[in-house]
Amino acid sequence: MTAVVEENTVLEFKGRMLMMTVLHLKTLDADVLREQLDRSLAQSPDWLREVPIVLDLPGDDVSVVALALILDLLRDRDMNLVAVAASAAVAEPEIRALGLGVVTLASARPVRADAEPAAAPVAASREPRAETLVVDQPVRSGQQLYSRGDMIVLAPVGTGAELLAEGHIHVYGNLRGRAIAGVRGDTSARVFCQQLNAELISIAGHYQVAEDLPEEFRGQAVQIGLDGEVMQFSSLRRS
Structure with missing residues (x-):
């Protein structure tokens, strides 16, 4: 089938993949995040401010007010926020009210059980990968x-x-x-x-x-x- 585009068409959908980066937060402490974010931005090239970013929240204990403050912190640094990872703590309508979309992060595909490598020794306080x-x-x-x-x-x-x-x-x-x-x-x-x-x-x-x-x-x-x-x-x- 041949697609026909009229001469007066004012929009066109194009197949294009847009690369995004996931920004994981371990805390919502604004002072801690501000310090580490500024350090990362100083070390990093401009692409961190250009690439679309999905925000992954820390656990289930997140309030809408705390999330709004973090979004202001990131936007003040010209971060290109486009979405928040789906969270049990903040409802999708509340996230969308803050001007962001909602996405679901896919889980990793497991290795076959018979091909799993031996686990390396890790510190007792580290969570298993x-x-x-x-x-x-x-x-x-x-x-x-x-x-x-x-x-x-x-x-x-x-x-x-x-x-x-x-x-x-x-x-x-x-x-x-x-x-x-x-x-x-x-x-x-x-x-x-x-x-x-x-x-x-x-x-x-x-x-x-x-x-x-x-x-x-x-x-x-x-x-x-x-x-x-x-x-x-x-x-x-x-x-």
Whole structure:
């Protein structure tokens, strides 16, 4: 069937994927959020103010008044807020009254039970990570994937694509897009890839953009972690 567009048409729908970033909040303490947000914005490139953001609220104890104050805080910093993740604490009509949409964050797809890796030792106070998300298709420009645990990508990640995980990110291919690990502040999270050509690497709020990545590791198999607040790169190739 051929689509006919009249000459006097004043609008047109186009198929386009819009990349969004999920901003998780562990607290609604405005002073704490203001301090950490300003620090993150100072460390980060302009894309954090340009990309559409979905706000994920901390648990079920959230009032509409507290949410409104946080929204004002974020909007004052020119954050591009578009929606709030569905929450049992705040009703959808109340969220929409604050000028935002409501979305549901998808859960990660679990790894097969017989393929589950052995659990690494963790501190007793740390909550256990959720199931691992396994992706076996290329991640293309404009796509965004989110995992509440670790993420394993068995294919290339294109420029303009974005990976977000609360745990580690493994890319068994060329990483050209953005990899954001430890999105809830897990400083032990790491990024592993077979070819490092990323637009941005982030771990627990610490960022490095493409121009800042060490030249000796470009195009190489690399693991990236944090040493304090410093991002550390090391080769995965055996000498």
